[in-house]
Amino acid sequence: MTRQPRPIPPHQARPPMGWNSWDCYGTTVTEDEVLANAVFMRDHLLAHGWDTVVVDIQWYEPTARAHGYNTDAPVVLDAYGRQLPAPNRFPSAAAGAGFAPLAQRVHDLGLRFGLHIMRGIPRRAVAARLPVAGTGFTADEVADTGSVCPWNSDNYGLNHDHPGAQAYYDSQVAQFADWGVDFVKADDMLFPYHEREIAAYALAIERSGRPIELSLSPGTDVSLARLDHLREHATMWRICDDLWDRWEDVEAQFARMARWAPWQSERGWADADMLPLGHVGIRAERGEDRLCSLTHAEQTSLLTLWLISRSPLMMGGDLPTSPPETIDLLTNDEALAVLWHSRDNREVLRERDLVLWTAGDVDGRTRYAAVFSLADAPSRVAVPLGSIGAGADHHVREVWTRGDVPHDGRDLRLELPAHGACLFRLTPPGTPA
Missing domain, CATH: 3.20.20.70 (Aldolase class I)
Known part of the structure; x- marks a missing residue:
């Protein structure tokens, strides 16, 4: 889309x-x-x-x-x-x-x-x-x-x-x-x-x-x-x-x-x-x-x-x-929107090579999340939706690839390259595109 x-x-x-x-x-x-x-x-x-x-x-x-x-x-x-x-x-x-x-x-x-x-x-x-x-x-x-x-x-x-x-x-x-x-x-x-x-x-x-x-x-x-x-x-x-x-x-x-x-x-x-x-x-x-x-x-x-x-x-x-x-x-305007429209930005997890950040949007509905791998080799990670402020019914979009990301209602399962990151836009049902 x-x-x-x-x-x-x-x-x-x-x-x-x-x-x-x-x-x-x-x-x-x-x-x-x-x-x-x-x-x-x-x-x-x-x-x-x-x-x-x-x-x-x-x-x-x-x-x-x-x-x-x-x-x-x-x-x-x-x-x-x-x-x-x-x-x-x-x-x-x-x-x-x-x-x-x-x-x-x-x-x-x-x-x-x-x-x-x-x-x-x-x-x-x-x-x-x-x-x-x-x-x-x-x-x-x-x-x-x-x-x-x-x-x-x-x-x-x-x-x-x-x-x-x-x-x-x-x-x-x-x-x-x-x-x-x-x-x-x-x-x-x-x-x-x-x-x-x-x-x-x-x-x-x-x-x-x-x-x-x-x-x-x-x-x-x-x-x-x-x-x-x-x-x-x-x-x-x-x-x-x-x-x-x-x-x-x-x-x-x-x-x-x-x-x-x-x-x-x-x-x-x-x-x-x-x-x-x-x-x-x-x-x-x-x-x-x-x-x-x-x-x-x-x-x-x-x-x-x-x-x-x-x-x-x-x-x-x-x-x-x-x-x-x-x-x-x-x-990439979808990525730049995080700079322009986010609030309450903060690191919420740093565990070994995994770093998570979250932020809200000024619209009060949209949330953003960034998942980083500091590892020197590719890695697979499972990120609980709750840890990034999303619910089971949230729509997840990765803004760098401009692609929607499926999930099982519990976790985001990601493959990250060495020193890689994903940047997500998280929206509840009914949020305008």
Whole structure:
């Protein structure tokens, strides 16, 4: 049976969905590559809820390279120490235009435009004692030179006991708003947890007058104890370090998302990280040019976990050169409905290699269940219907295969591949298709 997709909820009522340049292009993405992915998204993914294009780190670095960062990089700054796109990579940014022309082209495709930024103020602005826009202060006065990122040498932190620190963030975000930025991924915010930096950045967004979503990374020092602060200031926050196309990375997310899933809501989203699917590693930080190293079963498990735990979805592979099988996974509306319409999502069983998750639907009748095998070999499992919230008369549909699943009124009997998953829609009699 072909089912009509349910309407996609308003953007603020669901986790963000988009494409990010990091997994395929690392620090080196170009304007043409961003636009190629934006056009593909418009043509193939927008109708399925994917609507945000994000330029990741070092867009202001003209000498950026694959597999790492340049020390003392010659970052492009304006007269007030604010980053500007490197014109050799983003030609439309010439003559001080910034990202405004590129953002407009993305908007003209019906999409939203986002960018990555590092915490703090560029070290080159501090060394040059550049003025902070709208103040009588200079960069060296507002910087905290003892606060540095352990993996990127571009910036110092800000001294938030100095009024010029907030003024710097205000001016930076005001420029982003003028360019038409809709989404900011702010990095080096969560390791350790920089409470004052996060609050200052959120305030700068509020003062900009533009509804910019704030995403926080990298996530290695974030806990549920921070939930209220995170919800107050951000749209989404990472709960791990960078995730790549390795099963051990995916498997580690089961425990993390089990902790966070009960708290997911329009008040904010715990982020299991980008989807390293399709064509990755083209000029990336890790690995060589390749298709995703996860098996198809592992890719299905990854997406199933992200959906049932309601994580944001940020595709990391290059869309135009990813295989059709990847695009099919990303555009399965029956599966995406779990992300959009589920509630009360939680892990309900973890026994040896078997993991079960359940969720309800906002319609009050439909239920969802995900069955995962963490085993290294194919396995047969019998899942009692009661353990996933279904009765003997429930209709069971597996949404990845788009097929109805017979059962004996007691158990679902499944054959799962190594590291495989099934995602079920469970409906009582009389539920509309």
